[in-house]
Amino acid sequence: MIEVRDLRREFTLTTKVGRFKRKKHTVRAVDSVSFDIAAGEAVGYVGPNGAGKSTTIKMLTGILVPTSGHVRVSGVDPSRARRDLARRIGVVFGQRSQLWWDLPLRDSFDLLRAIYRVPRPDYETRLRECVDLLELGPFLDTPVRQLSLGQRMRGEVTAALLHGPELLVLDEPTIGLDLESKERLREFLAELNTQRGTTLLLTTHDLDDIERLCPRLVVIDRGTVLADGPLDELRAEVAPERVLVVDLEKPTEGLDDLPGVTTTRTELNGLRHHLTFRRADTTAAALISAVAARAEVHDLVVVEPEIDDVVRRLYARR
Amino acid sequence: MAERVYAKLVGARLRGQMSYRTSFVLQCVAQAVAQLTELVIILVLFSRISALGGFSVHEVVLMYAIAGTAFGIADMVAGQLDELPTYIRTGTFDVLLLRPLGTLAQMMASDLHLRKIGRVVGGVAALAYALSHNDIAWSPFTALLVVVAPISGAVIFAAIWVVANAVCFWVVDGQELANTVTYGSNAFTSYPTTVYGPWLRRFFAFVIPGAFVAYYPSLALLDRPDPLGGPALLGWISPLVAAAAAVVAGLVWRTAVRHYRGTGS
Amino acid sequence: MRAYARLALAGFRRYSTYRQAMVAGMATNVVFGLLRMAVLAVAVAPGPIVGYDIATVATYVWLGQGLMSVVVLYADKHLAERIRNGDVVVDLYRPWHLQRALFADDLGRTGYAVLVRLVPPVAFGALFFPFRWPDVSAVPLFVVSTLLAVTVSFGMRFMVNAITFWLLDNRGVHSLYTVTTWLLCGLSVPLTFFPDWAKPILWSTPFPAMLQAPIDVFLEHGSPWPILANQAFWAVTVFVAGHVLLGRAVHKVVVQGG
Numbered sequence: 001m002i003e004v005r006d007l008r009r010e011f012t013l014t015t016k017v018g019r020f021k022r023k024k025h026t027v028r029a030v031d032s033v034s035f036d037i038a039a040g041e042a043v044g045y046v047g048p049n050g051a052g053k054s055t056t057i058k059m060l061t062g063i064l065v066p067t068s069g070h071v072r073v074s075g076v077d078p079s080r081a082r083r084d085l086a087r088r089i090g091v092v093f094g095q096r097s098q099l100w101w102d103l104p105l106r107d108s109f110d111l112l113r114a115i116y117r118v119p120r121p122d123y124e125t126r127l128r129e130c131v132d133l134l135e136l137g138p139f140l141d142t143p144v145r146q147l148s149l150g151q152r153m154r155g156e157v158t159a160a161l162l163h164g165p166e167l168l169v170l171d172e173p174t175i176g177l178d179l180e181s182k183e184r185l186r187e188f189l190a191e192l193n194t195q196r197g198t199t200l201l202l203t204t205h206d207l208d209d210i211e212r213l214c215p216r217l218v219v220i221d222r223g224t225v226l227a228d229g230p231l232d233e234l235r236a237e238v239a240p241e242r243v244l245v246v247d248l249e250k251p252t253e254g255l256d257d258l259p260g261v262t263t264t265r266t267e268l269n270g271l272r273h274h275l276t277f278r279r280a281d282t283t284a285a286a287l288i289s290a291v292a293a294r295a296e297v298h299d300l301v302v303v304e305p306e307i308d309d310v311v312r313r314l315y316a317r318r
Numbered sequence: 319m320a321e322r323v324y325a326k327l328v329g330a331r332l333r334g335q336m337s338y339r340t341s342f343v344l345q346c347v348a349q350a351v352a353q354l355t356e357l358v359i360i361l362v363l364f365s366r367i368s369a370l371g372g373f374s375v376h377e378v379v380l381m382y383a384i385a386g387t388a389f390g391i392a393d394m395v396a397g398q399l400d401e402l403p404t405y406i407r408t409g410t411f412d413v414l415l416l417r418p419l420g421t422l423a424q425m426m427a428s429d430l431h432l433r434k435i436g437r438v439v440g441g442v443a444a445l446a447y448a449l450s451h452n453d454i455a456w457s458p459f460t461a462l463l464v465v466v467a468p469i470s471g472a473v474i475f476a477a478i479w480v481v482a483n484a485v486c487f488w489v490v491d492g493q494e495l496a497n498t499v500t501y502g503s504n505a506f507t508s509y510p511t512t513v514y515g516p517w518l519r520r521f522f523a524f525v526i527p528g529a530f531v532a533y534y535p536s537l538a539l540l541d542r543p544d545p546l547g548g549p550a551l552l553g554w555i556s557p558l559v560a561a562a563a564a565v566v567a568g569l570v571w572r573t574a575v576r577h578y579r580g581t582g583s
Numbered sequence: 584m585r586a587y588a589r590l591a592l593a594g595f596r597r598y599s600t601y602r603q604a605m606v607a608g609m610a611t612n613v614v615f616g617l618l619r620m621a622v623l624a625v626a627v628a629p630g631p632i633v634g635y636d637i638a639t640v641a642t643y644v645w646l647g648q649g650l651m652s653v654v655v656l657y658a659d660k661h662l663a664e665r666i667r668n669g670d671v672v673v674d675l676y677r678p679w680h681l682q683r684a685l686f687a688d689d690l691g692r693t694g695y696a697v698l699v700r701l702v703p704p705v706a707f708g709a710l711f712f713p714f715r716w717p718d719v720s721a722v723p724l725f726v727v728s729t730l731l732a733v734t735v736s737f738g739m740r741f742m743v744n745a746i747t748f749w750l751l752d753n754r755g756v757h758s759l760y761t762v763t764t765w766l767l768c769g770l771s772v773p774l775t776f777f778p779d780w781a782k783p784i785l786w787s788t789p790f791p792a793m794l795q796a797p798i799d800v801f802l803e804h805g806s807p808w809p810i811l812a813n814q815a816f817w818a819v820t821v822f823v824a825g826h827v828l829l830g831r832a833v834h835k836v837v838v839q840g841g
Contacts, residue, residue: 063415065579079579086418096409098416100428102334114326115417143337344755352762359771363622366632366776371625494607498614505618513625518617 001167001199002037002060007069009055029055031223033069039166042193042200044214046207046311052223053203057171060201061091074167087116090160094172097152098159099144105155106140109162116163123162130158133188150181157185161192168192170202174209186212207311219314226314236279238313239305244275244287249296258290323419327427335432346436353386353440356508371512372545377536378510380448385507385532387441388471394434395426395472396479400500402486403493406578415579422480422571441468455541463554467535470556471507474531477563478503484574499526507531512545530559586679590687595695605699608652612704616648619771620712633775638713639802645708646798647770649701653693653729654736654793656768657761662744663753675833682741682825689737693730717803724807728797731814735792738821739764745825748832769795775804789817 009030014022030052037043047053058064059071062078062085071078074088091098099108113123131137134154139147147155153173160168170189174182190213192198204210210217210231217234219227227234241262251270255261258275260282265274277287284302291297335342360382364375373381405411405425414421445468454460482496489495506514506522511533514522523529530552537544538553623640626632635643662685665671674681708714717725743760747753765771767790774785774795785791792814800807 058412061416063412063579065576082415083418086416091416093409093413096413098413100330100334102337103330107330107333111326111330114323115419117323338752338754340750341752341755345758348755348758348762351759352765355762355766355771358766362772362776362778363626365778367626367629370622491604491607494604494611498611502611502614502618505615509622514618514621518621 001039001041001074002035002201003070003072004036004056004060005034005070007033007056007059007071008067009052009059009064010067028223030059030066033220033223033225035218035225035228037199037201039199040193040197041216042190042214043202044210044217045201045203045220046205046210046217047203047220047226048315051220053220054171056220057169057201057203061089061169062086087163088165089167089169090163090165092153092156092160092168092170092173094153094170094175097144097156099152099155101145102143104141104143105136105147108144108155109159112159112162118163122164126162126164127158130161133191134158134184150177150184153177153181153185154188157188161198165198167199167201170200170204172204173202174204174206182206182208189213219311221315226317231310234314235305235310238317239310240278240280241276241305242279242284243303244277244284244291245272245301245303246275246288246291246297247272247299249298252295255291255294258287258294260287324423324427327424328430331428331430332432342433345433349390349434349436350440351436353390353437354444356382356386357440357444360508371510373510373512376448376451377540377542379444380452380539381510381532381536382508383441383445383448384467384471384535385504387438387445387468388531389475389504389507390434390437390441391468391472392475392479393437394431396476397431397434398425398429399479399483400493400497401429402483403490406486411578421575422568452540454539459554460539463535463538467532467539467556470560471531471535473560474527474556474563475500475503477560477567478526480567481570484570487574487578503528503531507533527559527563530556587683587687590684591691591694593688593691595691608700609703612648612652612700613707616644616704616708619648620644623772633773634804635773635775638715641708641712642715642802643773643798645704645712645714646801647794648704648708650729650732650794650797651770652700653696654732654797655689655740656736656764656770656793658740658743658757660744660757662741663747663757666744666747667751672836675836682822682829685741686734686737689733693733715802717801721800721803721807724811725797725801728800728807728811728814731811731818732793732797734818735789735814735821738818738825739789739793741825742821742828745828745832748835764790764793767791768793769798773798786813789821792817 007030008028011027011029012024013027014024033052033056045053045056055064059066060073060078062082065079073085076085076088078085098112099105100111103111109127112118113120118126131140134157136151136154136158139151142151144152144155157170157173168189173189174185177185186209189200189202193200193213200213202209202213215230217227217229217231218225219234227238229237247268248271252273253266253270255273255275256264260277261275262278262281263276266272267274273291275287275291277284288297288300291300357379360375360378363370364378368374370378402411402425405414411421414424417424445464449464479500482499483493485492485496503522503526506518507528511519511523511529519529523533534544534548534552535556536553538550543550544552620641623635623644624637627635627637627640631639662671665674674684677684709716739760743753743756746756750756767785767788769791774782774791777785796810796814799805799810
């Protein structure tokens with residue numbers, strides 16, 4: 001679906017030196033980025049501010065022309081076939097609207113139908129689905145300017161899907177949304193990806209989005225790809241520790257000599273134990289049976305490292 | 319097919335603007351008043367003089383009326399190009415690039431300044447007045463010219479608008495300079511080209527083909543020779559000039575958008 | 584009083600940061616001055632019109648070009664925007680009188696505009712065209728007249744903006760105000776060119792006090808005292824009217840919650 005090879009994008013900046021002199025210098029916003037995304041995947045594209053996320057997205061969607069490198073999206077070169085590509089993909093920018101702010105949502109959709117030349121039956125089926133799943137009904141006839149941010153975002157996503165794109169690109173879709181709206185949107189996107197097979201590519205600062213939606217993560221920093229792979233693998237690689245939390249029936253001392261355990265912490269007078277262990281050394285199952293052999297277990301849970309932590313460690317590693 | 323899309327965009331704009339009805343009506347009125355204000359100024363001036371640059375009050379009103387109508391139409395269609403810096407700054411321009419339509423056509427259609435209809439109406443009223451008070455050499459050709467001249471003029475103005483504002487893709491604060499050219503050419507074309515000195519004339523009449531908006535067509539309508547010595551033919555070629563200006567504007571816009579996509583914001 | 588002086592200083596500084604815009608503004612100003620100059624120069628070429636010869640016309644045009652940005656002849660939208668988005672509530676509950684605070688800010692803007700908007704076109708006009716400098720004794724009067732013009736303009740703009748409290752989308756009112764001002768303040772054509780019957784009507788509106796008045800004082804057309812009296816009358820009138828309007832608006836915001 002997406003094919004990126006050695007993608008590079010430079011910007012020329014002019015800075016004032018003294019009163020009249022200006023100095024030009026080149027900044028590489030994106031430098032030798034390569035990745036592939038297969039049809040039906042859901043990929044999170046993450047990185048700190050200024051890492052080159054938006055620049056990459058703009059090159060993938062045909063807004064910007066790459067300085068060099070190779071891009072194919074949906075089989076076309078975005079910079080040459082902008083309009084052709086526009087019909088095949090949907091784009092949602094969290095911070096800019098593609099709706100007409102003084103028109104009712106319904107009118108905006110109708111305009112987009114005309115712009116994308118969507119056959120009426122297809123349009124109506126898609127719209128009905130979105131209206132049902134995103135619960136747009138109550139505000140379909142409200143001018144966009146009167147919508148809450150959460151309502152507007154649901155409208156934006158619908159607007160991007162009306163022409164039935166095979167790829168949906170979302171740039172910070174959940175930014176500024178309240179928890180409930182976020183959850184509703186994620187649920188919808190997850191379903192879109194798994195049920196309808198729409199490929200998703202999203203940039204986000206909210207790693208819960210990734211946790212919920214994207215089995216695969218591409219991490220970018222200072223214009224280059226730091227890591228690319230399934231979330232679980234990245235976790236195993238940079239944050240190999242997991243924690244087994246056990247609640248015991250009776251207070252017990254000294255679980256730190258169990259095989260594979262690196263550190264322990266005891267709470268509730270020895271009733272609760274946090275046992276940190278590495279994947280490479282032991283498995284959760286082995287550890288649990290080892291604990292059970294020592295004491296009667298009341299309850300237990302295995303805690304994976306927080307995704308924030310994974311990403312932070314990736315940045316720290318370079 | 320594509321035309322239907324643009325018609326729809328225009329229709330949507332109409333609905334959007336009508337949602338503030340009182341304000342919309344007032345703005346239309348203000349535009350009509352603005353148009354007629356310029357007429358009042360000409361009349362006040364002529365209450366003290368009998369000729370300006372060799373032309374009588376009714377002849378000057380004719381030029382002003384053609385120019386004013388043309389500018390009104392152009393402002394309606396292309397006036398929102400003044401918002402280009404805002405479009406670029408807020409990323410709205412990127413949204414236009416995400417759609418399967420041309421950016422210039424989208425900008426023109428999706429934010430049509432309907433309130434400027436007041437200006438057009440005012441201009442047409444002045445034109446009717448001027449035509450009935452001048453000794454027009456009526457013939458099928460001059461009748462056609464009366465209709466064609468404001469439209470050609472509008473195309474010329476719109477082309478000027480496009481070229482002047484395309485500068486904003488390169489110069490962030492180019493807006494005010496663009497205004498000098500767009501609104502300046504409106505001021506220029508409302509009076510006979512003969513009143514201006516050589517430098518202003520060279521720039522506004524020929525570099526920017528402002529003289530072809532109202533001055534030359536008016537000479538043809540009045541069947542008067544050009545005091546500046548131009549051939550009579552000049553009064554009839556405004557549509558050609560307009561077509562050429564439109565082509566230039568299209569090319570400049572394309573280059574500008576290419577620059578934007580190549581250099582980004 | 585000290586607080587208002589600080590506000591005026593802040594106003595000066597705020598406007599002085601837009602340097603590129605200033606250069607572009609100057610170029611625009613000069614081009615429009617040249618276009619206006621051309622028409623009026625041709626008009627008076629056969630002989631002076633009601634006392635306006637070529638030098639008077641040049642002075643009128645270039646002084647007008649300079650004063651128009653000092654006095655501000657269109658309705659600025661700053662306050663209207665704050666009313667529209669509700670931020671004005673913050674302004675209203677600050678320990679100041681909103682109208683006076685905004686006036687202080689506007690005076691700061693004026694100071695800046697005199698330097699970069701008034702001086703360049705006047706200098707340009709004086710350099711390239713015959714120019715009529717006034718007698719030294721008229722200069723202080725001109726300064727007073729300009730300040731009064733700014734006051735009247737501020738008072739009018741304040742009222743036009745305050746209408747937003749009642750009419751949320753006030754773009755129509757704004758455009759009408761701007762159009763009327765441009766015609767009646769004497770920017771496009773000297774008011775004395777109007778037919779004699781129209782002149783008393785014109786001067787019974789606040790508009791000539793904004794531009795034609797300081798220009799007439801500068802050109803020493805007639806005695807300056809009636810002109811200054813007219814301006815002072817309008818300055819007080821529009822200020823009081825604005826004050827009353829604001830009181831009503833505050834009442835509306837407080838009682839009806841916006």
